[in-house]
Amino acid sequence: MTIRHFKIFIAVVECGKMRRAAERLYISQPAISQAIQELEEHYQVKLFERLSQKLSITEMGELLLPYARQAVELFENTEQAMKNAGEVSRIRLGTSISVGTTILNDLLDRYEEIYGNLDTSVIIHNTQTIETLIHSCKLDLGIVEGFVIDKGMKQIPICEDELVLVVGKSHPLYQKEIITFEELQNEILISREEGSVNRNQFEQLLLERDITMQKKWTCTNSEAIKIAVEHGRGLAILSQMIIRKEVEEGTLKILQLEDIHVHRKIHLIYHKDKFLSKPLKQFIELCLSKAH
Structure with a gap:
């Protein structure tokens, strides 16, 4: 039994079809089928059932899945540890767009000023996706807004941000300085995606006050939301x-919403079992120094 078998098994579970798993892994579908068959023969269990042309994981497959993920993650960490033995300064980092367009560049500039060149791969996404990518060992670190409840994550507060209600120049509310929640009733809200x-x-603040806003536009990109608000399409x-x-x-x-101030911490996060190469330790220390 090899790591390859476990990677194929995980891909089939996540893709739901052997054909899609084959496309993801760039191998043939017969190779996928053979690897699953070898796994089933090795453990003497059925890992998948095909019902109405749909591939469904069995109870024994569900049992194997977390162990397979752990085995692959341990292997990936081992590979990275050995490759980092030469002290190659490489970091795979995930951030929100707020962080990616503001404090991230300051941190990277500071790192290179102190430690030298850094090979950085950055993914911009929401907190939930960054957590998932860290768990799947596709990212080393994340810098995210808010508090992460996952106990498998280490998190270090590095600075504080405030969420504010904004309006464009052509909107009637632009003339106001302070507004009440009641004035938001039925106004158009341009919001980020779910999660x-x-x-x-x-949304929690609105729910607590029984306020309903129209959600005509949902967008994953804060820059696009800014442009929409500037054109008077709604509030954000x-x-x-x-x-x-x-x-x-x-x-x-910025419209001051009664006496409400929504502050949130910006956290550096990484998996508690993550092997920390020298460059990762240096970057974490840099973030710690910013927090102090």
């Missing part, structure tokens, strides 16, 4: 870090 920390926190909740330029230029305005 976004920004969206979840603001955005990180104060990413709207400073627009506020200074007057194309966006």
Whole structure:
């Protein structure tokens, strides 16, 4: 039994079809089928059932899955540890767009100033996706907004941000400085996708006050949301870090929502069992110094 068998098994589970797993792994479908058959023969169990042309994982497959993931993750960590023995400065990092367009560049500049060149691969996504990518060993570290409840993650607060309600110059509310929640009733809200920390926190405030806003536009990109608000298409909740330029230029305005201030911590996160190469330790130390 090899790591290859486990990788194929995991791919079939995640893709739901052997053909799609073959496409993901760039191998033939017969090779996928053979690997699954070898796994089943080795453990003397049935891992999948085909019902109505649909591939479904069995109870024994469910039992094997977490162990297969752990085995692959341990292998990936071992590979990375050995490759990092030469002290190649390489980091795979996931951040939100708020972090990616603000503090990330400062951190990377500071790292290179102290330690030298750094080969960085950056993925911009929401917190939930970054957590998933860290768990699957596709990212080393994440810098995310809010608090991560996953006990498998180490998290280090590095700075604080505030979510603010913004409006464009052509919107009637632009003339206001302070508004009430009642004034938001039936206004158009341009929001982030489901699972976004920004969206979840603001929707909870609306729910607590029985306020309904129209959700005509959902977008994964905060930059696109800024442009939509500037064109008067609605209101939005955005990180104060990413709207400073627009506020200074007057194309966006922050509306103070009664006496509500929505602060959130920016955290550096990584898996608690992650092997920390020298470059990763140095980057974490740099983030710790920023927190202090």
